[in-house]
Every structure is written in structure tokens, then in C-alpha cells.
Amino acid sequence: MHIAITGAAGFLGQRLVHQLLDRGALDGTAIRRLTLIDQAEPPAIEREGVEIRCLALDISSPGALDPVLDARPDVIYHLAAVVSSAAEADLDLGMRVNFDATRALLEGCRAQGLSATRLVMASSVAAYGGDLPEVLDDMTALHPQNSYGAQKAMSELLVNDYSRRGLVDGLVLRLPTIVIRPGRPNAAASSFASSILREPLNGEEAICPVPTDLDLFVMSPARVVEALIHGAEVPGEALGPFRAFMLPGITVSVAEMLEALHEVAGEEALARVRHEPDARIAAIVGSWPARFTNERARRLGFHGDKNFREIVEAFLDERA
Amino acid sequence: MHIAITGAAGFLGQRLVHQLLDRGALDGTAIRRLTLIDQAEPPAIEREGVEIRCLALDISSPGALDPVLDARPDVIYHLAAVVSSAAEADLDLGMRVNFDATRALLEGCRAQGLSATRLVMASSVAAYGGDLPEVLDDMTALHPQNSYGAQKAMSELLVNDYSRRGLVDGLVLRLPTIVIRPGRPNAAASSFASSILREPLNGEEAICPVPTDLDLFVMSPARVVEALIHGAEVPGEALGPFRAFMLPGITVSVAEMLEALHEVAGEEALARVRHEPDARIAAIVGSWPARFTNERARRLGFHGDKNFREIVEAFLDERA
Numbered sequence: 122m123h124i125a126i127t128g129a130a131g132f133l134g135q136r137l138v139h140q141l142l143d144r145g146a147l148d149g150t151a152i153r154r155l156t157l158i159d160q161a162e163p164p165a166i167e168r169e170g171v172e173i174r175c176l177a178l179d180i181s182s183p184g185a186l187d188p189v190l191d192a193r194p195d196v197i198y199h200l201a202a203v204v205s206s207a208a209e210a211d212l213d214l215g216m217r218v219n220f221d222a223t224r225a226l227l228e229g230c231r232a233q234g235l236s237a238t239r240l241v242m243a244s245s246v247a248a249y250g251g252d253l254p255e256v257l258d259d260m261t262a263l264h265p266q267n268s269y270g271a272q273k274a275m276s277e278l279l280v281n282d283y284s285r286r287g288l289v290d291g292l293v294l295r296l297p298t299i300v301i302r303p304g305r306p307n308a309a310a311s312s313f314a315s316s317i318l319r320e321p322l323n324g325e326e327a328i329c330p331v332p333t334d335l336d337l338f339v340m341s342p343a344r345v346v347e348a349l350i351h352g353a354e355v356p357g358e359a360l361g362p363f364r365a366f367m368l369p370g371i372t373v374s375v376a377e378m379l380e381a382l383h384e385v386a387g388e389e390a391l392a393r394v395r396h397e398p399d400a401r402i403a404a405i406v407g408s409w410p411a412r413f414t415n416e417r418a419r420r421l422g423f424h425g426d427k428n429f430r431e432i433v434e435a436f437l438d439e440r441a
Numbered sequence: 442m443h444i445a446i447t448g449a450a451g452f453l454g455q456r457l458v459h460q461l462l463d464r465g466a467l468d469g470t471a472i473r474r475l476t477l478i479d480q481a482e483p484p485a486i487e488r489e490g491v492e493i494r495c496l497a498l499d500i501s502s503p504g505a506l507d508p509v510l511d512a513r514p515d516v517i518y519h520l521a522a523v524v525s526s527a528a529e530a531d532l533d534l535g536m537r538v539n540f541d542a543t544r545a546l547l548e549g550c551r552a553q554g555l556s557a558t559r560l561v562m563a564s565s566v567a568a569y570g571g572d573l574p575e576v577l578d579d580m581t582a583l584h585p586q587n588s589y590g591a592q593k594a595m596s597e598l599l600v601n602d603y604s605r606r607g608l609v610d611g612l613v614l615r616l617p618t619i620v621i622r623p624g625r626p627n628a629a630a631s632s633f634a635s636s637i638l639r640e641p642l643n644g645e646e647a648i649c650p651v652p653t654d655l656d657l658f659v660m661s662p663a664r665v666v667e668a669l670i671h672g673a674e675v676p677g678e679a680l681g682p683f684r685a686f687m688l689p690g691i692t693v694s695v696a697e698m699l700e701a702l703h704e705v706a707g708e709e710a711l712a713r714v715r716h717e718p719d720a721r722i723a724a725i726v727g728s729w730p731a732r733f734t735n736e737r738a739r740r741l742g743f744h745g746d747k748n749f750r751e752i753v754e755a756f757l758d759e760r761a
Contacts, residue, residue, distance in 0.1 A: 212606065259582075260582045268606070278585065362570065362572060363582075
């Protein structure tokens with residue numbers, strides 16, 4: 122089993138690499154080879170019996186992935202992306218990384234005849250937008266209101282069409298807001314969703330810029346990585362006529378998130394969250410859908426977190 | 442008012458050109474200039490007071506449209522496309538004409554600062570597919586099951602995103618099956634929908650390859666051209682958060698189509714239709730949605746045909 126991963130140096134990529142190596146097998150077959158790709162060389166890692174190569178590549182240049190695809194990987198995880206704020210600030214950069222690179226990857230698979238290679242791409246809840254219903258289902262249209270979401274939606278269509286034509290065996294998973302991300306607050310509108318838990322749990326102050334009755338659709342990093350792994354194992358013939366769908370996150374209000382913080386870490390932790398409303402952030406985050414039926418994902422065996430408290434406890438366990 | 446039209450030599454393009462010249466104005470402003478573009482030079486046409494240029498251009502080559510966009514047209518109709526059967530037979534050709542050309546056009550508008558130019562693009566009912574509900578609405582997802590539909594759906598996302606960013610003032614109209622097309626039967630799966638009326642009305646035999654209880658979603662050529670013209674006149678601020686939607690066709694069964702033929706042209710005409718079931722054509726056409734609420738299109742003032750008999754009578758009037 123040879124697995125190639127783009128965006129392998131990122132937060133999800135690194136978690137996926139470690140999880141794959143810990144499992145040792147994918148779809149019942151021992152992992153013998155990992156090719157880790159990012160714009161800067163991913164951190165070196167060693168594991169007995171596994172040939173691991175770390176490559177710095179600009180995957181948006183046509184042909185850049187040829188040496189990787191030439192080795193005919195069995196599974197490709199396509200996680201490389203420019204995030205929403207950067208794609209909004211620079212249309213050309215977003216188109217190049219979020220769309221052209223996907224197209225180049227698909228063309229590479231086609232050229233190499235990788236019709237049996239499972240391609241698992243990450244898309245996002247940001248692909249939804251516009252006049253959305255209260256509860257979204259698998260037939261809700263993608264009307265993205267940001268360039269990142271548009272580029273992801275276009276890539277989904279391309280992965281689906283190349284798969285339908287038998288040129289690759291693709292699958293796109295739309296990710297909920299990932300909570301609790303490690304690291305520091307950043308410029309993303311969703312940054313607070315991790316920050317209001319992570320910082321207080323680390324004994325630091327955090328700012329909550331949104332009303333506490335705001336609902337979010339969230340998934341823990343561990344469940345996202347589980348879904349990526351399941352995405353490589355679910356049979357292509359079970360996927361139905363469109364190979365992109367939303368993963369089953371859980372709907373949680375900011376108040377419920379803070380209540381879980383309270384339960385797990387006490388009054389003192391909760392008091393570290395300052396409420397400073399920011400209309401701009403509230404408007405952006407408030408436009409994201411928070412309720413999905415997730416019928417297709419559930420039927421295919423993808424699972425969400427049980428409840429929000431479990432997400433907080435898992436973060437503490439991992440930190441310990 | 443300067444109007445540029447890609448695909449101007451095609452059936453719809455030619456009807457649009459003549460309709461625009463007959464009206465003499467668009468959005469209340471006299472038409473002073475028409476730029477007609479196709480891969481082969483569109484037929485020459487003259488009208489007093491209107492500067493008409495006919496150009497043979499491969500609009501999928503980057504920069505090919507620069508001389509046209511340099512003249513800052515007020516309205517661009519983007520009708521050029523490779524049809525579904527050709528796009529299915531040749532993925533590269535379809536991607537180049539149906540997607541890359543749209544992207545090049547949008548990039549040209551961006552480079553020229555044509556933020557106020559209304560771009561009206563034609564998309565298609567073929568962009569829908571998969572596990573569709575009985576009645577589709579403006580929030581039904583596009584899960585195309587053919588490369589033509591995928592390329593159109595990707596182009597829609599791009600037009601929407603460039604419009605949202607204020608780089609152009611775009612609008613995409615998804616066209617129903619157009620009935621009655623002029624000319625001869627062709628290889629398109631939908632060819633019969635015009636053929637079973639046109640040929641008998643012309644005293645010729647025709648073959649009906651589908652069950653008569655099959656429903657189609659259809660629009661007459663005259664109403665499509667009206668919609669294209671209205672598409673240049675509807676204000677951008679009225680379009681809402683996604684600038685692509687289905688035009689209001691009418692739902693009609695093949696039996697109703699044949700009944701209209703009977704009423705208008707008698708038993709003799711009806712007897713010219715031979716029923717020779719073709720499972721392949723029935724499967725393709727049967728997968729196309731036939732019922733839409735068309736709320737957004739109606740709210741924006743787009744109109745469908747009144748009934749099917751009117752479509753047949755209009756064809757006879759035009760032929761006379």
C-alpha cells in the first residue's frame with residue numbers, strides 16, 4: 122500500500138500521517154510507502170518497514186506531481202489548500218492552489234491510468250452559502266459566498282466527473298468547522314471556535330466575538346482524521362451518483378461549548394473567556410450552515426463526535 | 442450600447458442577433474455596435490446605424506478576446522459551447538471550450554475592469570443529475586452525470602464568484618430542452634423532442650424512441666431568446682446571492698406533445714410518427730428533471746411558454 126498526501130505538513134496532514142503509521146494498514150493492506158508532499162518539505166519521520174519520502178513541490182505547476190504519480194500510489198489524500206481568508210485576498214493564488222492543482226492532479230491520474238487509485242479530497246462547509254434552508258441535506262445546492270468555497274465546489278465537480286468517467290476513484294469530504302484546533306488564534310473568522318476553549322484550558326484569556334446563541338457545525342480533529350481514513354476504505358460502488366458530501370459534524374451553540382468548558386475545567390476556566398462582540402465575525406460565521414441531515418455520510422459509515430464534552434475531554438487527553 | 446456575442450453563428454446566437462437588431466435597443470439604450478464571434482466567421486449582416494463586426498476566434502486561447510474586451514462592450518452574451526455528446530466524447534475539448542473559455546472571458550473582463558459589463562451565459566438542464574427530487578427548486582444541488590453539465594456547473598460557480606467580487610456583472614441562465622429546433626435530426630439524445638414535431642409538420646416521417654408518458658421540460662426558441670434579452674436588462678442587485686438559475690420551461694409529456702401535433706396538423710401528421718423504443722435514449726432523457734418551481738426566475742420576470750400548442754403554432758407561423 123503506497124499512500125501519497127498533499128498538504129502533508131499541515132495540521133490535518135500531520136495528524137493523518139501519524140494515525141496511518143500507528144494503524145500500519147489501510148483497507149486491510151500493510152502500508153509500505155508514504156509520499157508526503159507540501160510546498161515546504163514536511164517534517165522527516167521514520168517508521169520501520171515503511172519507505173517515507175518528504176517532498177517540497179508546487180503541485181499547481183503542471184507535471185510537478187508526475188514523479189509521484191509515476192509510482193502509482195494506491196491512495197492519494199489531497200489536503201493542500203489556500204485557506205479562505207488568503208483565497209479571498211488573492212484570487213489568483215486561490216485559483217491556482219485550490220482549483221488548478223486539483224485539476225493537475227486529476228490530469229496526472231488520467232495520464233498514468235490510475236483509475237483504481239482512491240483520491241480523497243477535503244472540501245469545506247464554506248462551499249455552502251446564500252439563502253440556505255434551516256436544515257441542509259445531501260441535495261442542498263452549493264452557492265458559495267467566498268472564493269475558497271467556489272474553488273472547492275469547482276474541484277468537487279471535477280473530481281466527480283473524472284471519477285464518473287473512470288479516470289480515478291475519487292471522493293470529496295466536506296469538513297465541518299474543526300474544533301479544537303491546536304496552536305494559536307489566527308485571522309480566520311472561525312478562529313474563536315477553538316480559541317474560546319483552547320486558551321482557557323491552557324490557563325490563558327480568550328475573546329468570544331459572537332453571541333452565545335450562535336450555532337456551529339463542528340467536528341474534532343480525531344474524527345476528521347478517522348473520516349479521511351474511512352474515505353480511503355469505503356467502496357467506490359457505494360458512493361452513488363455524486364462523490365462529494367458533508368461529513369456528520371455535531372450542531373452546538375457557543376453557549377453549549379462554554380458550558381462544556383465549565384463542566385470540564387470549572388468556573389475559573391470559564392471566567393477566562395471575555396465577551397467582546399465583533400459584528401464582522403458574527404456576520405461571517407452566522408452565515409455558515411449549522412444543521413445537516415448527513416444521510417449519505419451516515420449510510421456510508423462516517424461518524425461524528427458523540428457530544429461536545431467528549432471533544433473537550435479528548436483535547437485534554439491529547440495534551441496530557 | 443455595444444453587445445458582444447460568442448457562439449453567434451449558432452442557432453440561438455443567430456436568433457438573438459436578429460431579435461436584437463429588430464428591437465434596436467437593449468435596456469432602453471440604442472444598439473450601436475454588435476461584435477459577433479464564433480469559431481468560424483458568423484454570417485455577415487447589415488443594419489443601418491449599427492456597426493456590426495463578425496470575427497472568427499478561438500476564444501479558449503488566452504487573450505483571444507482581448508481586442509473585443511478592449512472596446513469595453515456593455516453586454517456580453519456567452520453562448521459558445523461544445524454540446525453534450527461532443528463534450529462526453531472528448532473531455533479535453535469540452536474542458537477547453539465549455540470551461541477554459543469561460544474562465545478566459547472572465548479574466549479578460551477582470552483585466553479590462555469591466556465590472557459594469559453584464560455577462561449573460563447559457564447553462565443547461567444537463568447540469569442537474571443524480572438522485573433528484575420529483576420537483577426541483579432553486580436550491581437543488583447540481584450533481585451532473587455528464588461532462589458537459591459538469592463544465593457548465595463549474596463555469597456557473599466562476600461567473601458567480603467573479604460577479605460577487607465585482608469583477609463583472611454576470612448572470613447564468615440554465616436552459617430547458619429547446620423545442621422546436623429547426624434543421625435536421627442529429628446525434629443528441631434530445632433530438633427526437635424536436636424531430637417528432639418538426640418532421641411531421643414538414644410532411645416527413647419521424648421516430649419516437651421514448652415512451653409517451655415521458656415528461657420533458659421544454660422552452661421554445663422564441664422564449665429562450667426573450668429570456669436572454671431580459672437577462673441583459675434585469676438589475677444586478679435583484680439577482681441575489683447566486684447568479685445562476687433555471688429558466689421557467691413547461692412540463693409536457695411526449696403524449697401531450699403528440700396531441701398538440703394532432704390538434705394543429707391532424708391525423709395525417711400524427712401518423713408520420715413511428716414508435717421505435719430505444720432504451721439508451723430513453724435512459725438518458727429519462728434522467729433529466731422535468732419539474733421545477735422556478736421561483737427565482739419568475740420573481741425576476743422571466744416567462745415560459747403558455748402551453749405546448751402555442752409552441753407548435755409559433756413554429757408554423759415562423760415557417761410560413
